[in-house]
Amino acid sequence: MSEPTLTNREFLSIVSHDLRTPIRQLSQFSQMLAATIDDLTGQQQQLVEFIEASSKSCTEIMDALDNLSHIRPPGNEVQPVDVVLCFKSALGAAIAQLDTAPHICIADRHTELPVMNHTHAKTILDCLVDNAIKFRHPDRELEISFSTASDQNGCSFEITDNGSGIAESFIGQCKTIFKKYDRNSAGPGLGLTLVDHIIALYGGLLSIQSNERTVGTTVKITIPFDKGQLNMSDNLLNTG
CATH class of the missing domain: 3.30.565.10 (Histidine kinase-like ATPase, C-terminal domain)
Structure with a gap:
């Protein structure tokens, strides 16, 4: 598998950067809900946990895409x-x-x-x-x-x-x-x-x-x- 092209690298980097902020905000919002509302129903608690798990999964994908977009030939740094x-x-x-x-x-x-x-x-x-x-x-x-x-x-x-x-x-x-x-x-x-x-x-x-x-x-x-x-x-x- 060849090195990602410049266009691919730019795409991966942009996707990772532009998605990271809204997903982080979504995760922070769910944490705020859990911390400020004392009497969450069972269903509400499940929804908060689902948001947290989904946010974590998306963050892992973005981290991996970011790593992939930053692969460069080693050059003289060997x-x-x-x-x-x-x-x-x-x-x-x-x-x-x-x-x-x-x-x-x-x-x-x-x-x-x-x-x-x-x-x-x-x-x-x-x-x-x-x-x-x-x-x-x-x-x-x-x-x-x-x-x-x-x-x-x-x-x-x-x-x-x-x-x-x-x-x-x-x-x-x-x-x-x-x-x-x-x-x-x-x-x-x-x-x-x-x-x-x-x-x-x-x-x-x-x-x-x-x-x-x-x-x-x-x-x-x-x-x-x-x-x-x-x-x-x-x-x-x-x-x-």
């Missing part, structure tokens, strides 16, 4: 990125929403570091960790594994969870904007679209392995090597 640290940072922020901390396994093979824009790497890991938590299975303790590797194709890292899984017939549609496997799931359905746009800037590869009849999903990111890119040893030799 460096070897420690994706393990990015994963740990994303995990720390995400598990705050859980009552029970997930079981985490990290297999860092200390291979070459992917050379990328740090914000791009952070956005990718934030999206993938969020998906792993969002689609956890209700009857299993959440497990998330993270691993790194490198070969002739470049540097790769992957996240595996033991969640609900995805039907094989749907995997090809996962990167389509607003396409959601479960219409009842939280979020706007833009996470993998955003990841795919970023990976495309590097000529990289996003692969997904899952099956709803088995346990969990594995998402693998591969960033190809480029001439002049630094690997870990080069970086260490050139410091200090």
Whole structure:
């Protein structure tokens, strides 16, 4: 999937900006109603909660559209990125929403570091960790594994969870904007679209392995090597 064109970026940015204020005001109005009216009927309370939930959902969509509209080629703002640290940072922020901390396994093979824009790497890991938590299975303790590797194709890292899984017939549609496997799931359905746009800037590869009849999903990111890119040893030799 290619980078959004200028026209698309402008459209996404305008939509996000122009909708944000009225939706925020609607949310504030519903909160004011709940705070100032002591004796809301059951139906009125349900309506207030519905407005709040809808406002939150719209805000999530606008945030995702805003992120999508601001994707830019990395240019010269690239460096070897420690994706393990990015994963740990994303995990720390995400598990705050859980009552029970997930079981985490990290297999860092200390291979070459992917050379990328740090914000791009952070956005990718934030999206993938969020998906792993969002689609956890209700009857299993959440497990998330993270691993790194490198070969002739470049540097790769992957996240595996033991969640609900995805039907094989749907995997090809996962990167389509607003396409959601479960219409009842939280979020706007833009996470993998955003990841795919970023990976495309590097000529990289996003692969997904899952099956709803088995346990969990594995998402693998591969960033190809480029001439002049630094690997870990080069970086260490050139410091200090």
